[in-house]
Structure formats: C-alpha cells, structure tokens
Amino acid sequence: MEYEVNIGIEIHAELLTKSKVFCSCPVQFGAPPNTLTCPVCLGLPGALPVLNKKAVEYAILTALALNCKINRNAIFHRKNYFYPDLPKNYQISQYDTPIGVQGFLEIETSKERKRIRIRRVHLEEDTGKLIHSGGRITGSDMSFIDFNRSGVPLLEIVSEPDISSPEEAKEYLTNIRDILVFLGVCDGKMEEGSMRCEANVSIRPKGSEKLGTKTELKNINSFRAVERALQYEIDRQIDIVSKGKEVIQETRHWDEKNERTISMRSKEEAHDYRYFPEPDLVPLEIDDAWIERLRSQIPELPEEKYERYKDLGLTPYEAKLLAHDLEMSIFFDETIKLYNNPKNIANWLLVDVTKELKDRNKVITQTLITPQLMTELLTLIDEGRISGRIAKEILPEVIDKGLSPRKIIEERNLVQITDVSELASVIEQVIKENASVVEEYKKGKEKSFMFLVGQVMKLTKGKANPKLVNELLKKTLG
Amino acid sequence: MDLADLTAHELLTLISKREIAPKDVVKSCIDRIERCEPLIKAYLYIRDPEEIINSVREDMPYSAIPIAIKDNILVRGLPNTCASKILSNFIAPYNATVIEKLKEKSFNITGKTNLDEFAMGSSTENSAFGPTRNPWDLERVPGGSSGGSAASVAIGSSIWALGSDTGGSIRQPASFCGVVGLKPTYGTVSRYGLVAFASSLDQIGPITKDVTDCALLYSFINGHDPNDSTSLNVEPYRYSPLTGDIRGMKIGLIKELLVEGIDPSVERCIRDAVKTFQDLGAIVEEVSLPHISYSVPTYYILAPAEASSNLARFDGVRYGFRAGGKTAEEMMSNTRGEGFGPEVKRRIMLGTYVLSAGYYEAFYLKALKFRNLIAGDFKKAFERFDVLISPTSPILPFKLGEKVENPLEMYLSDICTIPINLAGLPAISIPCGFVNNLPVGLQIIGPVFSESRLFEVAYGFEQAMPFHKRRPQLGGNTYGV
Numbered sequence A: 001m002e003y004e005v006n007i008g009i010e011i012h013a014e015l016l017t018k019s020k021v022f023c024s025c026p027v028q029f030g031a032p033p034n035t036l037t038c039p040v041c042l043g044l045p046g047a048l049p050v051l052n053k054k055a056v057e058y059a060i061l062t063a064l065a066l067n068c069k070i071n072r073n074a075i076f077h078r079k080n081y082f083y084p085d086l087p088k089n090y091q092i093s094q095y096d097t098p099i100g101v102q103g104f105l106e107i108e109t110s111k112e113r114k115r116i117r118i119r120r121v122h123l124e125e126d127t128g129k130l131i132h133s134g135g136r137i138t139g140s141d142m143s144f145i146d147f148n149r150s151g152v153p154l155l156e157i158v159s160e161p162d163i164s165s166p167e168e169a170k171e172y173l174t175n176i177r178d179i180l181v182f183l184g185v186c187d188g189k190m191e192e193g194s195m196r197c198e199a200n201v202s203i204r205p206k207g208s209e210k211l212g213t214k215t216e217l218k219n220i221n222s223f224r225a226v227e228r229a230l231q232y233e234i235d236r237q238i239d240i241v242s243k244g245k246e247v248i249q250e251t252r253h254w255d256e257k258n259e260r261t262i263s264m265r266s267k268e269e270a271h272d273y274r275y276f277p278e279p280d281l282v283p284l285e286i287d288d289a290w291i292e293r294l295r296s297q298i299p300e301l302p303e304e305k306y307e308r309y310k311d312l313g314l315t316p317y318e319a320k321l322l323a324h325d326l327e328m329s330i331f332f333d334e335t336i337k338l339y340n341n342p343k344n345i346a347n348w349l350l351v352d353v354t355k356e357l358k359d360r361n362k363v364i365t366q367t368l369i370t371p372q373l374m375t376e377l378l379t380l381i382d383e384g385r386i387s388g389r390i391a392k393e394i395l396p397e398v399i400d401k402g403l404s405p406r407k408i409i410e411e412r413n414l415v416q417i418t419d420v421s422e423l424a425s426v427i428e429q430v431i432k433e434n435a436s437v438v439e440e441y442k443k444g445k446e447k448s449f450m451f452l453v454g455q456v457m458k459l460t461k462g463k464a465n466p467k468l469v470n471e472l473l474k475k476t477l478g
Numbered sequence B: 001m002d003l004a005d006l007t008a009h010e011l012l013t014l015i016s017k018r019e020i021a022p023k024d025v026v027k028s029c030i031d032r033i034e035r036c037e038p039l040i041k042a043y044l045y046i047r048d049p050e051e052i053i054n055s056v057r058e059d060m061p062y063s064a065i066p067i068a069i070k071d072n073i074l075v076r077g078l079p080n081t082c083a084s085k086i087l088s089n090f091i092a093p094y095n096a097t098v099i100e101k102l103k104e105k106s107f108n109i110t111g112k113t114n115l116d117e118f119a120m121g122s123s124t125e126n127s128a129f130g131p132t133r134n135p136w137d138l139e140r141v142p143g144g145s146s147g148g149s150a151a152s153v154a155i156g157s158s159i160w161a162l163g164s165d166t167g168g169s170i171r172q173p174a175s176f177c178g179v180v181g182l183k184p185t186y187g188t189v190s191r192y193g194l195v196a197f198a199s200s201l202d203q204i205g206p207i208t209k210d211v212t213d214c215a216l217l218y219s220f221i222n223g224h225d226p227n228d229s230t231s232l233n234v235e236p237y238r239y240s241p242l243t244g245d246i247r248g249m250k251i252g253l254i255k256e257l258l259v260e261g262i263d264p265s266v267e268r269c270i271r272d273a274v275k276t277f278q279d280l281g282a283i284v285e286e287v288s289l290p291h292i293s294y295s296v297p298t299y300y301i302l303a304p305a306e307a308s309s310n311l312a313r314f315d316g317v318r319y320g321f322r323a324g325g326k327t328a329e330e331m332m333s334n335t336r337g338e339g340f341g342p343e344v345k346r347r348i349m350l351g352t353y354v355l356s357a358g359y360y361e362a363f364y365l366k367a368l369k370f371r372n373l374i375a376g377d378f379k380k381a382f383e384r385f386d387v388l389i390s391p392t393s394p395i396l397p398f399k400l401g402e403k404v405e406n407p408l409e410m411y412l413s414d415i416c417t418i419p420i421n422l423a424g425l426p427a428i429s430i431p432c433g434f435v436n437n438l439p440v441g442l443q444i445i446g447p448v449f450s451e452s453r454l455f456e457v458a459y460g461f462e463q464a465m466p467f468h469k470r471r472p473q474l475g476g477n478t479y480g481v
C-alpha cells in the first residue's frame, strides 16, 4: 500500500532581545550560572511580570513575515505544570489568543513548490536549565539548576500538518530559520539550542481523509537530524501499519547517537495544563498603527531576494545560495550598486570569497573586505590590469587587512604587462633558451606551446597578460 | 491614656509642637507590645526594641510612628512566612513597592503580623504559628486574614498597619477589632512584593485607628508602579484635610446584604448608621444589587483557581521549607504535603479542580461571567448613588474554634466584603457601634478611584459618632478614654 505522510512542526526560537520577556535581566549566553537572575525570573514570592515590548514587536514582525493575521487583543495564559526548571511551576504563554494566527510559508523542493499553513505564532518564556551530575538524568544522584535562561523570550511557531516529506520539513525549517535571521529576531542556531524543533508525524493510506495516529518527536537538535529523525519515524510507522498493527500516540525522543527514536511517554500520562488568563498581566492591545509601523520595518526576505536575483540573471542555484545568506546578500546588494555585473560578483562571492571565509570560519561582515574593495578588484580584472590569478592571490589580503587591491598591485608591481615591446623581449629570451621545445612545437606538438607560454608567465612572475602572450608567441613562432 | 492609644495624626501634631519627644511614642508602643503581645499574639516577628528606638530620626516625623506590616508583604531582611510552614525560614530578599515608598519617609516598622496562612481565612486561626486573639475579647477571633495587623492597631502595639484584602481581609478584621480599614480600588496600590493569593483580587491597604490616619497612610502607598502591570496609571490620591461635609450626598443601602443570616444586633447598628447619615444631611435609600448573592460561589471559584497557580512556586526547590524525597518529584510533593496547612490545601484542590479540562467552562468561565454581572450591578447603582453602605460583616466576632469545622459557614460570613473585590471597587470599614462590648463595622463602598469621597463620608460619620475613640480593655488594665 502507498502511504501519505503528514508532518506538523513546532519551532521554539529564542528572541534576541536585550532583556528577558518579563523582567529586566539581560539575555546573554555563557554567563556563570544564576548570575542573570532577579526575583521575577526566579519566581520569588511577590514578584510580578512586566511584558517586554521589544519581544512583542519581534513576535509581531515574525507573524507578519509568515503572513499571519494579528490578534488585536492578544492574551497571556498560564500553563500550569510542575518541573524543577520552571521557577513558578507555571509558564506564562499564550493559549487561545496568540499574537499571530492563520499564516503560511511557501517552500520549494526538488519536486514542487507548495504552501505550508501556519497555525499560530505566540510568545512565551523559556525555562531554566537542569544540569545533572554525571551529565545524564538517569543514574544521576544530584541535579543543579541554572536560571539564566529562565524568562528568555521564546517564540513558538506551529505549522499545520501540511508537510509531507522529510525533505519538505528541512526546507520549511531552513526557510523559517532564514526569515528569523533576516528579521534579526533570532540567531537560528539549532545546534546551540537558540532554535529548537519538535515534529508530529503520522501516516495514512494514500487518499484517506482522516489523519493517522501521530507521534511527537522531540530532541531534534540539528538541521541534519530533522531529515533523518523524520525518515526513521516514517519508516517505523509504515513498518508497524504494514504488519497490521497500530501506531500508538506517544512522545518519542530522537536518539542522535544510535539514529533511532525511543518512546518517552504515552498519551495516558499527558498533562492537563489548566490554562487560564494570566491575572498579573493586562491584555495586549495591538492597534493598526503599530502593526503598520512594524510591517514597514520588515526587510526584504529570502523569497523576494531569490526572485530578484533570478531577474538579475543569476542561475536559480546561485540566486538561492545568495538569497538565503543574510550577510552575503547584503554585501552583494551593496556591490551591485557600484559594479554593474551581478553575475560576475555572484561568481566571485560564491566561489572565491566563500572559500576564504570557510577557511577562516567567518562571515563576510567579520572581515575587512567591503563592496568598494570588491568593486576595485573586479574592475582591475576588467581593465586587464591584473589577471584573475593575481586577483585570487591578493584576495586574502583584501579580506584580512582591508587593503586596496589597486595599492597592493602598484606597491608590489603586480600590474599586468601589456607593453608589447617588453613582452617581445621576454618571448625572445624564452625561445632562445628553449630551442628544443620550439622545435617540437614546430613539428606539431601543441603541448609545447603551453609550456612556452608558461615560461613567459614564469619570467614575468605571472604579470604578463596571458591573451597577449598567446598572440605574440604565435606570431613570433610563425 | 498612653501615647500608644493616640492616632498618628494626633501624635504628629504633638511632636511638631514639641509636646512629646519622637522616641516616647516608639517606647510607648514597645511597652504595649511587651504587656499585650503574650495575650494577643498579633505578631509573628518583632524587631529588636533597641533597633526600633534607634530607627527614630528627629528630622523624619514618620519614623516616630511605629507601623506593623502583615507577614505577606516583603520587607527586605525580615522573615516573610505568610504564616505558613512552607516559608518558615524565608527571609525577604527585596522590598515590596509599598515598603520602598514607606522607607522613603523613614517609616519605622515594628514587625510582621499574623495572618491566616497565605491570607486564606477570616479568623487568623489558619496560621501555622497559632491564632491571634481579639483585643476586645480574648476568647474571640480578631477576624482575618489581616487579624494580626488589626489587633495590633486596636491594642496599640503599633499606631497603624498594612494589611491585604482579597475578599475582605482588611475590612472584616478592622470591623472585628473596632478600627478603620480600607480596601483601595484595584490597581491603585502596587502588588509588587505582596505574596499573591488571588492576583486579580488582592490589594494592599491601611488599617488605622481613625479615618484621617487611613487617608494619610493611603496617600503614602498609592500610585502607579511600573513593576506591577495591573497598577493603574492615574493621578494618585493626595491627602488633604477632611471636612466630613456630606450634605446632599446620595447613599444607597444594599438590600441584599441586610437579610440572609445577619445578626439582628448588627442590623440595628446599620439602621442607626442610616439615621446618623440622614441627620448629617445625606439622602439614604435602599438599593438592590440582584447578582450580589452569587458573590460567594463566584469568589470561591476564581480566588482558589488563581491561588492554585500562584502557590505552585512553593515547591522546596529554590527557597523555603524542603521535605525529603528520593526524587525531585517526590521532594516537591512531600514539601507541599507537609508545608501547607489544611485550608490552603483545600483551596489549591478546589482551584485545580475548577481549572481542569472539562470543568473550566462549567466553573471558571461561568464565574467570570458572574463577576461581570456583579460589577455591572454596582455600576448601575452608582448611576444613582454616590456611595453604597452595608455591614462589613453580618456577624459579630465569633469564638475561637467556633467555625473551624465548618468552612462553608466561614466562607458565607464574607458575603458583604467579597463582591467589592470582585468588582475592583474601593471600600472602607469604620466602627459604627458596639454590641456587648464587641465592635460592629460599617462598610462604605464607592465607584473606582473614589477614595477621597469615601474618606469624607467616613469622616463625617466618625465625627458624629466617635466609636473609634473607644479602646479595648485588657487583663484588668483599661486603655480606654
């Protein structure tokens, strides 16, 4: 039997606000445990939450970018459950009136382009972090809690179960990540936990109306893991169903090391969170003016950039690579204002510059190259003042030291030799010193010609204009 | 007559005229503490008398007028137990906003007063550390939950005090102890640093010997606080001398609060008060608030619901009492099992129940609707009346242990005060008579932000009928006028 897969994804994104969502403690990573805390985020008696407006704006921005409707009267609810890392034993979250509802995101896979509906975008607070002695909860006889993370604003983005393959899931996730990064609301680092993902997965016979029983997948900690965890779970469910058994509704944990999912708890143990409106906060009133002001702040997003780049003549592959890289696309956009050959810039950025950046493990804004220097470099090539080879040679210095390519070539005398008489004398010397090779060439050995060109380049330290050398050499040899 | 029997404004006048030394007042209160506290047990914690005396500053008059603070309002460096075993070892690490405001004026805190555990109760018997007794009759309760604060002011072991009021916890003990208590408009006094019982109902307020002191103390604690999102950004109340002129004022007597189960002697006092108001030139008419009879069930759904969540943080993980256990979950469960008293547990269970899936709509949401209906009744009444009046409590101070076995009867005795919290309104309780030497309280209710009007009406009554001047007799010693 053929099966259809339904995947819904729940993303938790830590927002890059300066302070926490309900207190003024800074949001910062890597600080010594429990140093970024106060009565509010420690859940001390008598402490009260005060909503961080910036966090709300980030949530509205994201909801708008994901084409959501904005609830004009968004209410915070308490989600009640006991856990040692949750200081108040309730989490301030949103329930039936989240900030954004009924949005969508377009994704493009190798097969098709499709729309994934987004159910809700809401704001909530993060919990503290449990640290178990020995590193694992099982067998650990002591646990510690770091509340630095407690109260960090979290954005929850929930999709409808419209995703039908692991490939689509990965595409959806990377698209969301890129949008968050482009909006500047989250750094999108799954491996560091600033973006976390859970998926619910079900299968059903193709054409069936009703969704199958779903399992919830947790602990998916990288983009790589998303595809593999989902594929494993789909295969597992198909295996169960094709044996005539039934899938159990439960939460399953992705075991990265052993590449499998493990059962955590079944539905019977599911929580009743006893949601009710948070009486310590007033309803959040979001008016049209606020929404419009935020809408006007949304920068160009990857999807639009992608289309624009294709219109500039880039290949879909190039356009996609550039459009989804925030720093690189900004650099690209700045450069095309100065230099009117987008294709050439894209080529340099995606190949040579990217390679240099990878070697340094940096993004382009962390280096000293600027759109002006890039333009200078490309113009020198176009003018025939340097060869591509020289350009590649001096690129590292431009990147690391921010030196002007023009100055570098002048100071080191790297300007291409285009003077015919100067080249003619070098050619003459090469012919004299390689008489036997010249003979071979005249007998018809094409390879010998390349050797002679190489000799000219060597004597000029690569500065000779290769095109000119070719022409002159051919002419001299007759 | 000792200095401890005077009001704050009387003492401030004497100090400014240099007729008494600031330290004399403090010494008089300390003397009163030493003599009466063993019988009354108003306090859970008393600061070192030397320290209290040394806190007096010649240039700061309020440092000479000792104030007692209910033990659910955080004062940095002092214990804050909420009369619960679960916070028995908790020292407040920060000041509540109201305390910050008082500290600016160098207010001199005597200590932390007894209450029903987490402010849940009407008799101060639900304290994990033993009950407080009514200064007018040691066999009787002082009311609750701010019983310690009210008893302390009545007996003079402090000149004035702060309490908190969720369903009558300032007004009912003020009534039982023959003093004045104000439950301010919701949102006018910051709740930051008040250990939450029911967030949408809680409000801190003054307990004093007379209306002038009440107005004065309220003027120091009210005002917008950015640390409390439910605090209202309105022009704060500023004290100005009261005139008590209520001629032409329209007063509504709430019909529904004068029937069911009211003590006839209490009703007589209220009827007498009506006459007094008429003599003062006010117009008094009966008014019906049809939904007010649903107040108690509405309150006992909403307040426990919020409490069940507010009290979830007491789990032994970060602070307070911690019981043993093999796992974290077991430890948390044991801590709460051993740390909370029976009334608190009863309300946590009630609240958990009404918020549970399948019951939320039937209980919690329905209660919210009734809350709106009750608030609507008041709104309508205030279209016709400037203020409304009722007894503060339909019954006289009862005997210790009398209602412990019957929580429902205890809950029902809060019928007069609960609707005011549900509607978010201000209300003041003032002494309006005595029955067998037990005080009776009159409740005056106003629309939101009408505190200054309440003070005028209350002051007018107080000037005409000075019941507030009576002082309890204790152990053969007469502290009366």
Ligand SMILES: [Zn+2]
Pocket (backbone or CB within 6 Å): A020, A023, A024, A025, A036, A037, A038, A039, A040, A041, A042, A151
């Ligand atoms: Zn904090």
